[in-house]
Amino acid sequence: xLPGADAADVVDAADGAADAAAADTxxxxxxxxxxxxxxxxxxxVGSAEAVLRGWTQGAPPPWVAFEDPSAREPVRVxxxxxxxxxxxxxxxxxxxEAYYEIPGGGVEAGESPQAAAVRELxxxxxxxxxxxxxxARIWKAGRREHYFTLDAEGGLGPPETLDTYGGIPVWIxxxxxxxxxxxxxxxxxxxxxxxxxxxxxxxxELADSVEDLTAPCDW
Numbered sequence: 011x012l013p014g015a016d017a018a019d020v021v022d023a024a025d026g027a028a029d030a031a032a033a034d035t036x037x038x039x040x041x042x043x044x045x046x047x048x049x050x051x052x053x054x055v056g057s058a059e060a061v062l063r064g065w066t067q068g069a070p071p072p073w074v075a076f077e078d079p080s081a082r083e084p085v086r087v088x089x090x091x092x093x094x095x096x097x098x099x100x101x102x103x104x105x106x107e108a109y110y111e112i113p114g115g116g117v118e119a120g121e122s123p124q125a126a127a128v129r130e131l132x133x134x135x136x137x138x139x140x141x142x143x144x145x146a147r148i149w150k151a152g153r154r155e156h157y158f159t160l161d162a163e164g165g166l167g168p169p170e171t172l173d174t175y176g177g178i179p180v181w182i183x184x185x186x187x188x189x190x191x192x193x194x195x196x197x198x199x200x201x202x203x204x205x206x207x208x209x210x211x212x213x214x215e216l217a218d219s220v221e222d223l224t225a226p227c228d229w
Contacts, residue, residue, distance in 0.1 A: 048229060049200075049210075054078030055149060055217040059196075066229040079149035079217055088155040089126035090114030091139060092201060093162045099184050099201065100162075101192065102134060102177035109191040109223050112157065113179070123156040131160060135179045136167020145204065146214045148194050157197060159209065191223035199228055 042050055044065055052058035056077025064070040090112040093100040101110040113134045117126040124141045131139045139160035146157040166179050182190060184205045192198035196218040204210065220227060 049203075049214070051212070051215060053215070055080060055215050059217040059219065062229040077217070079152075080154070080215070082152075084149075084154035085152040086154075087117040087123065088114055088153055089117050089123040089130060090155060090157040091127045091131035091162075092145065092157055092159045093131065093135075093137065093139065094159075094184060094205060095162075095181070097184055098181040099187065100135060100137070100179060100181055101190075102174050103180045104177045106176065109193060110180075110182070111177070111193045112197075114155075114157075117156075124158060127156070127158045127160065131162065133173040134177075135162075136172060137162040137164050139163075143209065144213045145209055146197055146200070146216065148197060148216050148218050150194060150218045155194070156213075188226075188228065193223055194218045195220040195223055195225075195227045196229070 047065070048062065052062075054077055056079050057074045060071060060074045060077070091100075091114055092112060100113060102113055103110050113131050114127060115130040115134075117123050121129070124144075127141060128139050131137055139162040142159040142161055144156055144158050146155075148155040148157065169178065172179065184202050187202040188199040190198065194216075196216050197214075200214065
């Protein structure tokens with residue numbers, strides 16, 4: 011048991027509680043193989059992250075604290091725009107720090123996440139987009155982030171007209187996402203998977219505490 015965790019607030023990973031978390035209620039729990047658990051709606055998302063990290067790395071933790079970041083008011087709400095053309099995805103490349111991120115930014119007062127994704131895409135790339143579907147919700151460092159697929163028209167705008175905080179909009183092959191230092195890390199490889207196999211019918215829900223964007227991540 012983790013320090014400070016009460017018995018009522020832990021998940022027994024060794025006895026399959028990661029699988030129990032995949033169900034909305036314990037009564038509906040079923041055992042899942044890892045390949046299915048990676049794409050299941052496992053709650054709470056904070057506990058699920060710890061279990062899946064250990065499981066894929068061959069060292070599932072014997073106990074995991076009950077961690078539910080979705081139960082707390084977010085310090086910030088962010089919206090991201092996933093735009094794919096001809097097998098390539100639009101990313102913002104920050105060359106000084108050698109990483110990429112999905113175009114997006116903070117949701118403004120009175121603005122919906124969908125509208126924010128369209129606005130941020132326009133500001134950071136010059137593309138005019140339209141939301142297709144929400145595919146992921148991610149809790150990271152106190153933030154709640156919504157990611158949408160968008161259809162987009164036009165070409166990239168002149169760099170001097172874009173608001174990217176020093177980043178550069180670029181297109182990279184979707185298939186390269188698992189090996190590319192993209193933030194958020196736990197979403198990047200899933201985008202490549204979904205692009206190949208089909209987008210989720212409901213948004214995936216994930217906690218993401220990964221800071222090393224160069225480390226392999228397939229969980």
